[in-house]
Amino acid sequence: MALPASRSTAAPSPPTAAEAPERPRLARARVAVPAGLRPPARRWTRALGAYAYVAPAGLLLLAFQVYPLFYGGYVSLFRWGLTRQAFLGIANYAQVLRDPEFWRSLLVTVYYVVGVVPAEIVLGFLVAVLLSQRVRGRAAYRLVYFLPYVTSMVALGLVWSWVFNANFGLANAVLRLLHLPPQRWLLEPRGVLALLRGGLSFWAGGPSLALVCVIVVTVWYYTGFHAVVYLAALAAIPMEIHEAARLDGARGWRLMRSITIPLVSPTTFFLAVIATIGAFQSFSIVYTLTGGGAAGGNAAEAGGPLGTTRVVTLFIFNTFYGEFRVGYAMAAALLLFVILLALTLLQLCLGSRRVHYLGGAG
Amino acid sequence: MTRGRRGVLLVHVLLLAGAVVTAFPFLWMVSSSLKPNVEAIRFPPTLLPHAWAWHNYVHAWRAAPFPRYFFNSLIMSAGVAASVTATSALAAFAFAFLEFPGKGALFTAFVATLLIPPEITLIPNFVVITALHWYNTFLGLVLPLGASVLSIFLLRQMFLGIPRDLYDAARVDGCAPARFLRAVVVPLAAPGLAVVALLAFLRSWNDLLWPLVATSTDSMRTVQVGLLAFSQNVSTEYNLLMAAATMVVLPTIAAFLAAQRHIIEGISTTGLRG
Numbered sequence: 001m002a003l004p005a006s007r008s009t010a011a012p013s014p015p016t017a018a019e020a021p022e023r024p025r026l027a028r029a030r031v032a033v034p035a036g037l038r039p040p041a042r043r044w045t046r047a048l049g050a051y052a053y054v055a056p057a058g059l060l061l062l063a064f065q066v067y068p069l070f071y072g073g074y075v076s077l078f079r080w081g082l083t084r085q086a087f088l089g090i091a092n093y094a095q096v097l098r099d100p101e102f103w104r105s106l107l108v109t110v111y112y113v114v115g116v117v118p119a120e121i122v123l124g125f126l127v128a129v130l131l132s133q134r135v136r137g138r139a140a141y142r143l144v145y146f147l148p149y150v151t152s153m154v155a156l157g158l159v160w161s162w163v164f165n166a167n168f169g170l171a172n173a174v175l176r177l178l179h180l181p182p183q184r185w186l187l188e189p190r191g192v193l194a195l196l197r198g199g200l201s202f203w204a205g206g207p208s209l210a211l212v213c214v215i216v217v218t219v220w221y222y223t224g225f226h227a228v229v230y231l232a233a234l235a236a237i238p239m240e241i242h243e244a245a246r247l248d249g250a251r252g253w254r255l256m257r258s259i260t261i262p263l264v265s266p267t268t269f270f271l272a273v274i275a276t277i278g279a280f281q282s283f284s285i286v287y288t289l290t291g292g293g294a295a296g297g298n299a300a301e302a303g304g305p306l307g308t309t310r311v312v313t314l315f316i317f318n319t320f321y322g323e324f325r326v327g328y329a330m331a332a333a334l335l336l337f338v339i340l341l342a343l344t345l346l347q348l349c350l351g352s353r354r355v356h357y358l359g360g361a362g
Numbered sequence: 363m364t365r366g367r368r369g370v371l372l373v374h375v376l377l378l379a380g381a382v383v384t385a386f387p388f389l390w391m392v393s394s395s396l397k398p399n400v401e402a403i404r405f406p407p408t409l410l411p412h413a414w415a416w417h418n419y420v421h422a423w424r425a426a427p428f429p430r431y432f433f434n435s436l437i438m439s440a441g442v443a444a445s446v447t448a449t450s451a452l453a454a455f456a457f458a459f460l461e462f463p464g465k466g467a468l469f470t471a472f473v474a475t476l477l478i479p480p481e482i483t484l485i486p487n488f489v490v491i492t493a494l495h496w497y498n499t500f501l502g503l504v505l506p507l508g509a510s511v512l513s514i515f516l517l518r519q520m521f522l523g524i525p526r527d528l529y530d531a532a533r534v535d536g537c538a539p540a541r542f543l544r545a546v547v548v549p550l551a552a553p554g555l556a557v558v559a560l561l562a563f564l565r566s567w568n569d570l571l572w573p574l575v576a577t578s579t580d581s582m583r584t585v586q587v588g589l590l591a592f593s594q595n596v597s598t599e600y601n602l603l604m605a606a607a608t609m610v611v612l613p614t615i616a617a618f619l620a621a622q623r624h625i626i627e628g629i630s631t632t633g634l635r636g
Contacts, residue, residue: 046461046462050456051456054468056452057452058472060509061475064505066475069483069486071486072485127380130377141381142626147385148387151388151614154568156387162603320488330485333484337482
C-alpha cells in the first residue's frame, strides 16, 4: 500500500513553522514568509494528500454502497434475468404493489418485528439491570449473555431447528415429559391463536407457530447485545442522582420508573431504531431456521411452512436468487427501503419528543 | 444498589436462569456432537453422551469439503479484516488530524452511507461482480465488504483521543503525516485497531448472505454456506451436523474469549448490529 507522503515531493525546504497547520497565523507572523510564496500550491498538495488517505475507503464505499443504490434503481426499471432485457419503466413497481405474495411477506415481517423488538428491548434492559448490580461473577455472566451475538447464526439456527425438530427434538421431548401433545414447531403453519382456541380462520390465527419459534430464537440471539448496550448506559447514570432520589424516599420500582428508565431513554430509543431496522432486514436466521435441512425443508422453500415465515427479505431473496427475476426483486427491495426509511423517520419524530437527555450531553 | 442478602440471592437466581437459557443451545450442540447417532435421536434425550463419540468430528470433517470451506472462510475473513482495518485507519486519520476542504461534508457523506441497507446493495453488487467476472473469486467475496463506516467512526473517536499537540509538535519537527500515522498513531491505537480487525473478521466469518450469493461452487464456498449445504445432506445424522456446527463456531468463540472485554466495549460504543 503506497502511503501518500503528502508534502515530501512539494518542498525540499527545511520544515518551518509555517507548515504546522494549527498555528499558521501566529508562526507566519514571526517567521515572515515572503508574501505569495507557495502557500496556495502547498495547501493544495496537502489537501490532495489528505484525500489520498480517504480515497481507499471512499472508493470502496462509492463502488459497493452508493453506486448500487443508483444502479439498483436502474436495474429495477427493466425485465432483468441473467442480463438486461426489456425496458419496463415503473411496471415492476406496479406489479410488486399488486403482488399478494409481497403484501403477505410484509405482514409476516410486521408480525416478526412486533414480536422481536419489544421483547429484545425489555429483556435486554432487565438483564442489564441485573448485571449492573454488584454481584460476584458479573464478568462471567456478561460473557455468557453476549456469546450468541459473536456466533454464527447458521450454526445456532441449526441447533435451534434441531431443538424444534418435530420427531427427535428437545422441545417435544419436554412436552412429552409434561404429558402435553407434541407440536410441529417450525413445520406448523397454523396461527398460534388458532392453535390455542381452534376454529379460527387462517388469517385470524395470527402468526404461525413456526414464525413464533423464529421470533423466540431471534430474541434469544440479540438479548445479550441489547443488555451490553444498556449496561453502558446504566453505568453512565451519575450515582448522585440515585442517592438524591433515595434520600427523597424513592425505592425499588419507583426508583426504576422515575429515575432509571427515563435516564436510559436515549439508549432505549437508539436500540428501538436499530432493532427495528435490523429486524426488518433479518435474513440469515429466518433462512436457516426455515430453509436449512434440519427443519426438514430445503433452501428453495425457505420461508415455509406455507410461506408463513417468509419475511420480506426472504421474498426478495427468493425472487432474486431462486427465480432470477432480478429487476422485479430490485423493485421490491427499493420499496422495502422506502418503507423502512419512512418508518425510521417516523420513529425519529415520535421518539425525539419522549426522550430525556441528561444535561444535554445525550 | 443491592438490598441485603435476599436481594443478592434473587439477582443471582435470575442471572443464573438467564445464563442457562442463553448457554444451553451451545452446550446442547457440543453434547449432541459427541453422541453416537442412536443416542442423539433417542427419547428421552440424554443430557451428556453415555458413549463419547469423538470420531463424529472426523466423520463430519470428511463428510463434506470442510477443509476447503475453512480455508475459503479464512482467506475471505482475513482479507476483509485487512482491508477494513487499513482503509479505516487511513480515513480515520485524515478525519481526525488532517485539514482539507470539504472534510465535514465528506464525513457526513460517509456516515450517510450507513442508511443504505444491505438488501439494496446485494443485487446490484451481484450484477457488478458477475459483469467483472469476479463471481466465484476471493476478490468478489472481499471487496464489497472491504470498507466499514462504523470502523472508521470507531477509529476516528479513538484517534481524537490522541493529543493534537503531539501532532502539531511532530509536524513542526518535520514529521510527515504518513510517518506520524505509522510511528505514533498506530502504536498508540493498537488495541483499537485490533478490535476493528477482529470485529471485521468475525462479521465476515459469520456472514451468510454475501458468500451465498457471490459463490456457487464447492471450491469457493465458505463455512457458513457449506454448513447450510451440509445440513441439507445429512438427513437425520444430527450428531454429525452438530459436530460440524461446533467446528464452525469454535474459532469465533476462541477469538471472542481472547479479546472479549475490548470487543464488548467496541460493540457497545458503536452499536454494531449484525
